[in-house]
Amino acid sequence: MLSxxxxxxxxxxxxxxxxxxxxxxxxxxxxxxxxxxxxxSTLASVLAGNEMFEVSxxxxxxxxxxxxxxxxxxxAREGLFLSFQYPVEIPGVSMVNFLRTSxxxxxxxxxxxxxxxxxxxxxxxxxxxxx
Amino acid sequence: xxxxxxxLAILDETDSGLDIDALRTVAYGVNKLKRPDNATIxxxxxxxxxxxxxxxxxxxxxHGRIVKTGGKELAHELEAKGxxxxxxxxxxx
Numbered sequence: 325m326l327s328x329x330x331x332x333x334x335x336x337x338x339x340x341x342x343x344x345x346x347x348x349x350x351x352x353x354x355x356x357x358x359x360x361x362x363x364x365s366t367l368a369s370v371l372a373g374n375e376m377f378e379v380s381x382x383x384x385x386x387x388x389x390x391x392x393x394x395x396x397x398x399x400a401r402e403g404l405f406l407s408f409q410y411p412v413e414i415p416g417v418s419m420v421n422f423l424r425t426s427x428x429x430x431x432x433x434x435x436x437x438x439x440x441x442x443x444x445x446x447x448x449x450x451x452x453x454x455x
Numbered sequence: 456x457x458x459x460x461x462x463l464a465i466l467d468e469t470d471s472g473l474d475i476d477a478l479r480t481v482a483y484g485v486n487k488l489k490r491p492d493n494a495t496i497x498x499x500x501x502x503x504x505x506x507x508x509x510x511x512x513x514x515x516x517x518h519g520r521i522v523k524t525g526g527k528e529l530a531h532e533l534e535a536k537g538x539x540x541x542x543x544x545x546x547x548x
């Protein structure tokens with residue numbers, strides 16, 4: 325599913341990731357631990373497509389696609405998800421609208437019709453019950 | 456996450472700033488969404504989250520490299536010994 329090979333990442337000419345190799349298969353849970361400043365969050369940001377970081381070497385394949393040249397939104401459409409440590413709220417955008425827009429972007433990418441507000445709320449209630 | 460059904464979810468220190476109850480709620484949600492066709496990467500400082508979400512693999516990142524990989528027992532070892540022994544072992548590389 326995910327294959328990281330010899331990933332090197334720099335920010336302002338400072339090398340933060342110095343050759344990461346990691347393979348994640350479907351069904352697996354991987355934990356990444358390490359002291360402060362070891363590069364944990366940098367790795368997450370680079371996978372999601374944060375442009376602050378410069379990838380100087382290596383490759384990242386996600387479902388067989390090289391995602392390093394893909395925009396963050398296209399990575400998300402392919403099924404990659406990053407939760408933020410400290411999420412920011414966009415004033416005027418409710419969580420429900422935010423989620424529905426995200427879901428509809430993914431549906432559009434898969435060639436499905438957008439989901440209506442009422443169907444979305446119904447789906448949300450069902451998921452909540454199942455959880 | 457439940458709504459978007461990602462294939463790969465990366466949780467970046469979701470546990471920081473959460474109390475025990477909130478941590479359990481998050482862990483319950485993550486476990487519930489686990490399927491044979493999706494995967495999760497948990498980024499965490501502490502072993503505590505891994506009491507609730509049992510990882511298949513634990514990787515230790517230090518100075519921009521994965522210096523150690525193990526099972527969930529590696530997380531216990533880190534909790535007991537801290538990171539100093541990792542730093543000592545790998546500081547010149």
